[in-house]
Amino acid sequence: MAAIEKKFTLKFPSSTENLALVREFVTGIGKQSQMNTADISKLELAVDEACANVIEHAYGHDISKEVIIRATFDDSEVRVSVIDTGRGFDPTKVDPPTLEQLISQRKSGGLGIRLIKSLMDEVSYEIVPGQKNELHMSKKIRKDPAG
Amino acid sequence: MMQIEVIEDESQHVVIVGLSGRMDSSNSRAFEEKMVNLIQAGKTRMVVDCAQLQYISSAGLRVFLMAAKQLTMAKGKLILASLNDDVRQVFNLTGFSSIFQICDSREEAIRNHGD
Numbered sequence: 001m002a003a004i005e006k007k008f009t010l011k012f013p014s015s016t017e018n019l020a021l022v023r024e025f026v027t028g029i030g031k032q033s034q035m036n037t038a039d040i041s042k043l044e045l046a047v048d049e050a051c052a053n054v055i056e057h058a059y060g061h062d063i064s065k066e067v068i069i070r071a072t073f074d075d076s077e078v079r080v081s082v083i084d085t086g087r088g089f090d091p092t093k094v095d096p097p098t099l100e101q102l103i104s105q106r107k108s109g110g111l112g113i114r115l116i117k118s119l120m121d122e123v124s125y126e127i128v129p130g131q132k133n134e135l136h137m138s139k140k141i142r143k144d145p146a147g
Numbered sequence: 148m149m150q151i152e153v154i155e156d157e158s159q160h161v162v163i164v165g166l167s168g169r170m171d172s173s174n175s176r177a178f179e180e181k182m183v184n185l186i187q188a189g190k191t192r193m194v195v196d197c198a199q200l201q202y203i204s205s206a207g208l209r210v211f212l213m214a215a216k217q218l219t220m221a222k223g224k225l226i227l228a229s230l231n232d233d234v235r236q237v238f239n240l241t242g243f244s245s246i247f248q249i250c251d252s253r254e255e256a257i258r259n260h261g262d
Contacts, residue, residue, distance in 0.1 A: 015173075016171065016172040016173035017173050019171045019172060019173055019204075020148075020169070020171075020173070023202075038236075041233050041236075045202075045204060045237065048171060048204050049204060049205055052171065052172040052204065052205075052206065055172070056172065099242045099245070099246065102212060111205040111208060111209060111241065112204075112205045114205075114241060115204075115205055115237070115240060115241060118240045118241075119240065
């Protein structure tokens, strides 16, 4: 029998003050999926980073814009997409900065995507210039030993 | 929600910055301003106590990196103390653990400033 997929959506104005709300949303989904606590923390941070990138870079802190998070899970994995209609930029095509670059450069951009890639199992990006950008992330569900 | 507490340990000539709560893109600027102000005021021997810091995103890491660079130029030193498991994991995943000196307690961090 095919696993039942559960779907959730959160839409919120593009402001960093909503990141706490985003983390609550994602943490709730992680708990419902029975993902282990350590992995829920990773999922929470990855989605926080993805949304912060959209708010700051794709939308330039324009609160009139909307960020959409679509999350689904089944028995095996949690998948999260962060969707915006802002300036298209494919962060997965840019090599994250090395430690040496971070230390020597004045700026430290690329740190967020570096984290996302190390926190999640799969990361991909779909971009339709001027229409829609979607960052897709997934993580396998590993349960807590007692659960 | 994040709170920043600054304590000057005059006997050791060290400034201790205590962080509590959750640091993300919405509030990391307050931490950045605090650190810049302290460094500009000549406070170059610093300990950031993270015992009460529950969460950090890359926005917070950027501030640590900025502060470390400024302190290096000012011939100062930044030591971190008491990272919880989640915060330490973020430092480990990004390689930041190898950039910063991290101590298990505030007292140990203060002692290390004396070395």
